[in-house]
Amino acid sequence: MTRPLRLILFDVDGTLVDSQADIVASMQAAFDAVGHPFPARETVLGIVGLSLDVAMTRLAPGLAVRDHDQMVAAYKDSYVRLRAEKGAASSPLFPGARAVLDALGVQEDYLLGVATGKSRRGLDALFDSHDLRDVFVTEQVADHHPSKPHPSMVMAAMAETGVDPQNTVVIGDTVFDMQMARAAGAHGIGVGWGYHPAEDLRSHARHVIDGFDQLPGCLDELWESMT
Structure with a gap:
């Protein structure tokens, strides 16, 4: 019996790559740009996965839109420089x-894809540095979608590949990733090495893994549970 196509969508920051140091440094640059006190490190890492405009609004809700825009620009400039x-x-x-x-x-x-809060420019640079250009058949970035946990990225990836929700899974390190998957009718597998604690993921994810070596077996278990 031929198995149906399965779509595996990966988050990037905190799931595939460890960008914590540059995220924190760039966020510091963003707050310095508008002279606003820097939040606790845990607070900053808690918003990783959101689009930058949404992240700045959450981290500095009392500032004006122009300040948030300046923060986004400063963050991007710092990240590119680093x-x-x-x-x-x-x-x-x-x-x-x-x-x-x-x-x-x-x-x-299996079809592999990406659903990330990164910009197109940021994702291209990352993929070039790790020789990942030809790995993914669909790449959904923040430029073209509402911020997670809105399901737009997953819906677009499924439309591009022709894979239905029950055969789609999102691999991510944040509650936002798992909520995005659920909102799209897809499955969610959390990873315990990212920016949200594993215990926070468990109430939203189908499974939570502790190492990449566990992912293939976890996927097999997921598909078997559907038969």
Whole structure:
């Protein structure tokens, strides 16, 4: 019996790559640009995954729109500068990430994609630094969608690939990723090494894994549970 096509959508920051240092540094630059006190590090990391305009509004709700816009611009400038200075070291892949992407990518019934709060420019630069340009068949970025947890990214990826919700899964490190998956009717698998605590993910995710080596088996269990 031929297995249906399955769509596996990965978040990027906190799931595929460890960009924590540059995110915090760039957020510091954003707050410095408008002279606003910097929030606690945990608060900053708690909004990773949201689009930048939404993130700034949540982190500094008392500021004007023009201030939020200035913060977004400062953040982007800092992030681009850090990436140019550090190259691939700016956002290293988490252990086991590339091996699992390669293993899943050769399975004929799997299509790999990305659903990220990064911009198109940011994602292209990251993929170039890690030679990931040809890994994903669909790439959904913040430029063209509402912020997570809105399901737009997942819906667009499913439309592009022709895969239905029951055969789609989102792999992510934040509650926003899991809520996005659920809103689209897809499955969610949380990862315990990212920016939201694993215990926060468990009430939203179908499963939570502790290492990339667990993902293939977790996917097999997911599909088997549907038969």
